[in-house]
Amino acid sequence: MEFELRLPDVGEGIAEGEIVRWLVSEGDRVAEDDLLVEVLTDKANVEIPSPVSGTVSRIVAQPGQVVKVGEVMAVLEVVAPSKTPAAPPDRGEALAVPAVRKLARDLGVELSSVRGTGQGGRVTERDVRAAAGRGPGRPGKPAPETAPGTPRPDEERIPFRGKRRMAARKMSLSKSTIPHALLVDEADVTSLLGMREALRGIGETEGVRITVLPLILKAVAAALERHPAMNATLDEERGEIVRYRRYDIGIAVDAEDGLVVPVLRNARGKSVVELAREMERLAEGARSGKLGAADFSGSTFTVTSIGSIGGLFSYPIINVPEAAILAAHKIVTRP
Known part of the structure; x- marks a missing residue:
């Protein structure tokens, strides 16, 4: 059969x-x-x-x-099924x-x-x-199929699929449905760097590397609590703005086959060391492909760190259907 x-x-x-x-x-x-x-x-x-x-x-x-x-x-x-009568199914075990x-x-x-x-x-x-009393996410628009082409001797054609195509689709959806407004500012992070140095010893004891990013996440979570309009999404189907009392922050990770955004849950309730440990787990799992779908869903705000790329500033694209995104750039010495 x-x-x-x-x-x-x-x-x-x-x-x-x-x-x-x-x-x-x-x-x-x-x-x-x-x-x-x-x-x-x-x-x-x-x-x-x-x-x-x-x-x-x-x-x-x-x-x-x-x-x-x-x-x-x-x-x-x-x-073909055996003629031996099967044992009755365990009704307590759910299929998932x-x-x-x-x-x-x-x-x-x-x-x-x-x-x-x-x-x-x-x-x-x-x-x-x-x-659990939490609403499901909304599906995006289906990705268009691209017709195959015949390469010329002076060109190289790379299959546009996988995470690269998924990321491009989400970015196109974001730019076509969300009016983007860019704000660029500077902050004196001298005290932040001092705090990182003070926490490095604790991080070594706990077996986790303390960088600037978990400190930024801690500050972001506190700021979102004070400015709930930034910790929100738009439910177009119901015509409602959804403000969240949870702080689940998406972290942009540059994996080998494309950009992915795993979600760090409850950023407001975690210590800097706990944030650093969870960031390491998510980044490693994203790059190795070991994270599940649940690790990539339900973010309320996104942070991307592009300091290693350099440059003066960038224009990040909002992670649909969120209200905003923060891009942290390189730290430089000012006279």
Whole structure:
């Protein structure tokens, strides 16, 4: 019997995903829950497990192809079920992908109490956030397909896909829907540098490197509490401005295959050392591709640090659907 493997609803308003690579080949035998394919969504890379045991008879969606939720990615020949009566299913175990399970743990939601609305009754990120009293994110517009071209001898054509295409789509959406206004200013950070030196010894004891950025995040979280209009998003569908009493700050990370923005939760309630440790975890996980979709969703404000690039100033692009973004530049000595 044939089984069509379709792109499941992984939550957080994801409408489509791009096939990154297949972890199996046609003709391979797979067991239930074996990982089959790596898919890139707006949020992160997700590995899709097999819901059945069988043989991969045909791979439909090739690497680089964008697949919408519900579309067929592959066809499996299902192993005939045994005639031995199966044990009754454990009703206490909910169906959910690892990223959704992690989100449930982070939000204190008991998965077995959540009614799944995904394919086959799977619990999605939207279900978990609804159970926790937090609204799901909104899907972006689908990315346009680019027609392949024939390279000339004097040019090089690089496939425009993966995180590079996802980032370009979000940046285009931001510039076309959010009126950007740039404010450039300077601040005397002499005291900040002194504080960093004082904390370095504590950081060494705790096994974490103290840089200027966690100190900036601490200041940003305090400023957002005083100016809640900056810690907000626009819900266009309901015609409402949403101001948050949480301070989940996106941190722009330059990964090998593109810019990503993992989210540092509860920045207001963390110490400088805790911020530095969490930044290290997020940056390392983003560059190694080990973060889940939940690590990239729900930010209320974004900070990007481009001091290492140099230059006088830059014009950062707001992370949709947030209200603002802060770019921290290089520290220089003034006479």
